[in-house]
Amino acid sequence: MIEVGNLEVSFGEGAAVIRAVRGISFEVAAGETFGLVGESGSGKSTVLRALSGLNPNWSGAMHVDGQALGKRRSKAFHKLVQMVFQDPYGSLHPRHTVDRVLAEPLAIHGMVDVDRRIETALVEVGLGPAFRFRYPHQLSGGQRQRVAIARALILEPKVLLLDEPTSSLDVSVQAEILNLLQRLKRERGLTFILVTHNLAVVAHMCDRLAVMNAGRIVEEMDVAELRRGEASEAYTRQLFNASLGYNRARARELITFE
């Protein structure tokens, strides 16, 4: 479903250029959930943004559903691929009500039955109709994130790019959203790429995962290896250790990998 080959993404020019993504490759089969984990700033969001057409400055090859991706994305692409952004505040317009946030993509794609779709989408993410006419500042962090997920789902895409979809949610809502994503995946055969820092979430959701550090994929593994804590790279081992919980002594031993 998704193929990424030797993807490079840079920002800036000349001496100040930042190579945020440094030649990474991976494939995701239809119906699969692929996890991207790794260091903060290692380029995970940049990969998702490049896929969804938000980072024009990339090179390499990307295919979705057999189609080679160019610099621009068509309307049909956005019906096929939707992204849930890492930052639920920035991704919602402060002066648009929930209703407007959800109605807009429907209008762009000329979809009918707007009322019913909006209400269904809100119910699916566990927000009642009472939230429909609220503004983002009238919602808690987690409620905002659910609106963002509802917006991504409303066009019924085949591929969802999920950037930390539950990191601002409490664990019970996280469970609801993860159950919801799993159900939608079963029912509609969706394909996911999931970026998260929570290895337990990766273990629960993903079939395979890639570990990123400083713009590169350092290791790919399947979820059984993750559960057994089998890592071949030192960075991955450190990541596994740190996920066991806070420990002052362990924190002292952590190092930065180049």
Next chain:
Amino acid sequence: MSQPLLSVEGLEVRFHTPKGIVEAVRGIGFEVGREKLGIVGESGSGKTMTGRSVLRLIRPPGEVRAKRMVFDGNDLEAIDEVAMREIRGRRIAMVMQDPKFSLNPVMKVGDQIAEAYLVHRKVGAEQARKRTLDMLAAVKIRDPARVYDLYPHEVSGGMGQRVMMAMMLIPEPDLLIADEPTSALDVTVSMQVLAILDDLVTQRGMGLMFISHDLNLVASFCDRVIIMYAGRIVETCKASELKQAKHPYTQGLLASLPRIDRPVGELSVLSRDPAWRDGPVVVDGKMVG
């Protein structure tokens, strides 16, 4: 606990909306000493509003009332805005839940941190810059000199959180309210940043209110935990005893966690009991009320 740094009684926060009154915080009381106090609870339970009300950062139509709110001898209810400004930032700082939203979008992140330093310290611009770079390095930002010159939209989610953290720590506050400060950090960087906070608490005697959804993290990092539900504190316990929580709501939260060691089919979700809203609460393992 000796003299608490912050002591709050009967705190209420409500919003007047066209659809009626939203009671975001319903009469809570707690104390924070020179310790790591975790605040957990589901989305919308009032954690952020609790933190913001300490700093008087709730705007109309929000309304804050408290029977008592005292910080290090200062009655936070009585002091005027001028005195509050002295406390805000300098003595009590808050790392906001969404850093990118709280940062100035048209100002370099480094300059914003330096400014936070200059407001409270009489030093030159050069020294403020140097201190800022040190702070960025302390929160494990790779290449601080490059990141100094970036604008908020150019930093990653986790970098934004660390920028915010650096900015709030640079005036060396006595009390830090950290609202989900590590939710966008990978576990290794998160642990390094927490170690900094830990050292500030244990070595400098800072007080920390640590708002988080991450129950495992709170259990391993904090000293004590407050669990909020629908604007109330329904349970308090030692962090090390969080996994043995007595309140069915806390137990429900714990049960909904995915596990890395073994697969679970469907994750369990809360089935809310109406009695949780106003019913008995658990204080250090004992049911009361």
